[in-house]
Amino acid sequence: DIQLTQSPSFLSASVGDRVTITCRASQGISNYLAWYQQKPGKAPKLLIYAASTLQGGVPSRFSGSGSGTEFILTISSLQPEDFATYYCQQLNSYPWTFGQGTKVEIQ
Amino acid sequence: EVQLVQSGAEVKKPGESLTISCQGSGYSFPNYWIAWVRQMSGKGLEWMGSIYPGDSDTKYSPSFQGQVTISADKSLNTAYLQWTSLKASDTAMYYCARAYSAKYLRFDYWGQGTLVSVSS
Numbered sequence: 001d002i003q004l005t006q007s008p009s010f011l012s013a014s015v016g017d018r019v020t021i022t023c024r025a026s027q028g029i030s031n032y033l034a035w036y037q038q039k040p041g042k043a044p045k046l047l048i049y050a051a052s053t054l055q056g057g058v059p060s061r062f063s064g065s066g067s068g069t070e071f072i073l074t075i076s077s078l079q080p081e082d083f084a085t086y087y088c089q090q091l092n093s094y095p096w097t098f099g100q101g102t103k104v105e106i107q
Numbered sequence: 108e109v110q111l112v113q114s115g116a117e118v119k120k121p122g123e124s125l126t127i128s129c130q131g132s133g134y135s136f137p138n139y140w141i142a143w144v145r146q147m148s149g150k151g152l153e154w155m156g157s158i159y160p161g162d163s164d165t166k167y168s169p170s171f172q173g174q175v176t177i178s179a180d181k182s183l184n185t186a187y188l189q190w191t192s193l194k195a196s197d198t199a200m201y202y203c204a205r206a207y208s209a210k211y212l213r214f215d216y217w218g219q220g221t222l223v224s225v226s227s
Contacts, residue, residue, distance in 0.1 A: 001169070031211075032211065032212065034212075034213045034214070036152075036214070038152075043202055043204075043217035043218065043219060043220055044144075044152065044202070044204075044214070044217055045217070046213055046214060046215050049211050049212075049213035049215075050210075050211035050213075053211070055213075055215065087151065087152055089152075089154075089214070091206075091211075091212040091213070094166055094168075095154060095166075095167075095168040095169060095170070096142075096154045096157075096168075097154065098151055098152040098153065098154065099151070100151050101151045101152075
């Protein structure tokens with residue numbers, strides 16, 4: 001199975017901060033990576049797929065980059081509604097797997 | 108509008124059987140994979156398996172193979188997740204999601220989740 005390791009697992013930030021979350025894969029997955037945002041009590045929401053393609057309706061302050069084994073989710077200017085947990089997911093090969101999550105909290 | 112609507116919360120005893128459902132609307136249900144995802148309380152997301160309703164082709168995560176059964180009825184636009192003998196460790200929120208692929212797969216629409224509680 002392909003393991004995804006996110007870092008950090010937890011981060012504290014302020015409104016307006018630039019935030020980056022890293023997702024490392026245990027083997028190369030090309031760009032078959034998606035990012036999701038989950039707020040408490042809600043279903044996850046797709047933010048980015050194919051490592052860097054923004055899902056329709058997602059604000060442009062979110063961006064993704066990377067290929068192979070290292071991927072980054074960037075929030076250019078953190079907004080109050082962005083405080084949530086973020087997950088990466090690989091869809092390169094079965095079994096599809098998720099990272100352990102990164103919780104973004106208000107500083 | 109694409110929607111996935113899941114069945115309601117369930118409270119069960121260990122050893123009981125259970126089937127939960129996920130009904131799709133607003134798109135051609137048979138032509139898109141449906142995935143099931145588990146989330147235990149305070150924990151992360153785990154892909155359990157997926158089904159293609161058009162031909163019932165099914166893929167399971169090794170972690171869940173033999174523990175659950177995924178099925179679908181394309182005439183009802185509904186996918187199912189079934190247990191024959193629940194354990195306390197099956198207590199979790201379960202989500203269904205549409206796995207959309209136009210070259211790159213992604214879970215673009217999600218159900219609201221079904222909370223399953225198993226306790227004696």
